[in-house]
Amino acid sequence: MAPILQLFERKAYPKLVEDAATMRSIPIESLFVDQPDRSTTYSASAAGLTLDFSRQAVTDDILTHLVALATEAQLRDAFAALRQGSTVNATENRPALHTLLRSNSAPEGLPNEYAAVAETRRRMQDWSEHIRSGRHTGFSGQPITDVVNLGIGGSDLGPRLVNDALQVFDGKIDAHFVANVDPAALQDALLGLSPESTLFVVCSKSFGTEETITNARAARSWLLQAGAEASALGAHFLAITTDIQAAADMGIPEDHCLPLWDWVGGRYSLWSAIGLSCAISLGWHTFSELLAGAQQMDEHVEAAVPGQNLAVLMALLEVWNTNFLGADSHVVLPYCEGLGYLPEFLQQLTMESNGKRVDVLGRELKSDSAPMLWGAAGTMGQHSFHQLLHQGTRTFSADFILPLTTHTGMTEQHGRLVANCLAQSRAMTVGRTEQQCIDSLLARGAGEERAQALATHLAIPGNRPHSLITMDALTPRSLGALLALYEHRTYFSSLLWGINAFDQWGVELGKDISGSIYEVMQNTRPSVDLDTVTLKHIAAWRAANDRAKQQD
């Protein structure tokens, strides 16, 4: 393995600091004067995706220095190490083998892991086909019409995104997703569903995730209240877990349990049995195409040189924008209704992976790690936060994501979506000068004085660095490739920052505290170690519930 270095310790670092100082006075648009073909030369394609980074604040020199950074960090070797099962998750002493989940052959040294994956895939396919055929029945003999996925975080966001994006591909079983411990979440999802034909897929590696197990218990009650015998409940549950005994304790038979492994992180797990709800709702063919698209991206990322490697380029651009050009946040703008959940999925992928304050060796980071990631499907954001993107004081980078065709058959209307995406990308580059605003106002009949007064309000600086990621269409394959691309970009960024992308120690403390607060609320534990703020709100909670009870 390469030595762990923080960004500022890299040889390429000082040059890039100089580059950034220079670029600060050069508008991106002006780079096109000498390089009119930037969108051809600053572009790379693989697995059905094209990355156009011509509107990033980069030049040939800067790219040379960035590629040197990638080479110095040995990203290529690190990717091979990831796929071969090296212990890339140092603090938890584990590999991170999400690439194995979509592989069609056993990497050297991993025959057992591969066999387990292949066997699980075969079982997923069996369950998918069994349920979709109508042969699997609920407690009253009805075939299954609805699947409810119970899971949170990685057991929710990936499947939710995939199901929403691909439901037009043979989605004959409806899938629903319940994550929140707020009982309203499950109640909303069950509204209108028939207990007799509803199947729950409980996704919890430990079978101890508070939200998921609480909801699974509530789902059991719902079935029992509908007249199911306790002994018949097994037919309504599948579980994705390592703890078969805990599942059995809840009446889920062993052959209804599919495994997970500790070498699959939650946010990298949609390719595993965690995808079972999708495999059921969308069919096995669609799910296997999703895996195939991801695998195609894996092959590209392993084989391509840094300057043509989509994941390497995107990681370099992330670090360039974040650590050298000072971007506060990264905005993801999919111009595609089906990718509405992509920003949320990527929030987990990038912010849970790389929202870290120490490097792999435990040393405090001297530069920023992951930026805030946010966004929304276009064109919605245009009527909302794009105001700030165009005219706010904040610095950001962005990815536009654009499928060029539509599955709806409404090509002309879809053309408007494409036009809007290209228009926003152009506006973020060229902006609008005060003089252009004055000319435009005068042309529309405004008086000279008003035109002068309004010009600074209308002017847009432009010069917002961003990439365009296009694909022919949103398909299972292109979606698989897109998600794998962001996975690998996230890993590569972590290597450039010197951090571990595969642990998440920061999420544990809240769980510990939540447990003790709940016990105090239930009067099963003394409140001596709690602070005044928490105690005050527990008292308010108790009083509000007393008032509510009196009103009933």
Added chain:
Amino acid sequence: MAPILQLFERKAYPKLVEDAATMRSIPIESLFVDQPDRSTTYSASAAGLTLDFSRQAVTDDILTHLVALATEAQLRDAFAALRQGSTVNATENRPALHTLLRSNSAPEGLPNEYAAVAETRRRMQDWSEHIRSGRHTGFSGQPITDVVNLGIGGSDLGPRLVNDALQVFDGKIDAHFVANVDPAALQDALLGLSPESTLFVVCSKSFGTEETITNARAARSWLLQAGAEASALGAHFLAITTDIQAAADMGIPEDHCLPLWDWVGGRYSLWSAIGLSCAISLGWHTFSELLAGAQQMDEHVEAAVPGQNLAVLMALLEVWNTNFLGADSHVVLPYCEGLGYLPEFLQQLTMESNGKRVDVLGRELKSDSAPMLWGAAGTMGQHSFHQLLHQGTRTFSADFILPLTTHTGMTEQHGRLVANCLAQSRAMTVGRTEQQCIDSLLARGAGEERAQALATHLAIPGNRPHSLITMDALTPRSLGALLALYEHRTYFSSLLWGINAFDQWGVELGKDISGSIYEVMQNTRPSVDLDTVTLKHIAAWRAANDRAKQQD
């Protein structure tokens, strides 16, 4: 009106800069040593909401200086001016009278505006009751079962949030929301709906919004294809617009048109006829309770002194965190499934209002305006981006929002949600030291060496400034109050920054460019003025569609 000043021009500014320098070395938690009652003293309540800001990085001195800033900026007078119809939107020379929309009496000088609002409210109630009673029928004589709201930005986000939050309150008609011009949005929404019993509410002030009118045309086609006569289509449409002629041209009768006024901004419009879909889906009683809650907040904000005024306090805290303590972004964390759309709604409200780079006078801002706003309903974010909140390198402020009871009847399960919220707030304050991590690891049986090695990875700095906003329950009234509170906070922040919260010039450029790009794509305009990047992607779009056609 008070003079327009930027933040740095305020008398209170230098003191606050000093305060911030001092606070940087004082952990929030340590403030509780001398002030154990902070959560009582740093707390204010109104209209059913309680704001606890004891975990913000403020002291009595700082609050004194912040209140001086509010007084200097004459926030109280400015609020009265807003309600009385002063021209608070200077660049468009208009008032912003969203408070009038929930008022029960005519402010002095606004009898005509009030009469129009009251008349529109009466018509909304009539339509709501008419449709809910089943007396209004579609082309085949069926009563209406589903309402589809066609609108984008302010014509979408507010109604979408309100409907989702309050659907348990007598939601007998299902409401659906379509915003995106992507044809998949409408197609998805119509899946499973019956044309005979579906009503469309077209929300577009100009009746020219590209997305909305394109979707309205597609909705017409859908009805015609289902066998409706063109002459019978009127029964399936209501329009919220100022352009009755344009609506008539689409076959919508005049008495199906409800008005909007140019003194209502899109992002402040859910209280107007833009809320009609909600008034239909939720019933008039629920909608009028929403208005009443907002009005109650209006009264509080007008009457309360700065130090007890929820909106003033929240604006001061926003400016304090953003401009003095350097927060990159603001995170909104509603611990309530029903408030899942709140972050999106607030993105528009705050980032479109205050994402500005010049002050009201057109001078470039010398300090930052609105931060990026993002977030998600808890507990979901805890399994995702909270990693970065606890252990990332970024600076942020946050609002936790917590209804203390649940409408589901599942009080015990809801208690877990409350415990999680309080636990996250506590963790963001107190964090966890390296020594605590070592002790905890040793107690769980880890070896000394491993405990030492892991400690820095587990440690959490805490000290993340945030507020807790609690309410007894999520009801029409508390929701109305909450949304009005954020509206007024947004306005007050704009006054502290010296900017206009009510224009949105930055969203216009994209529209202009999009029109010309679409014409080039349709070959109805020469492409001479387009850049190489746009042209390359238009060519790719054409090629992709050709390939798709050949495959069909």
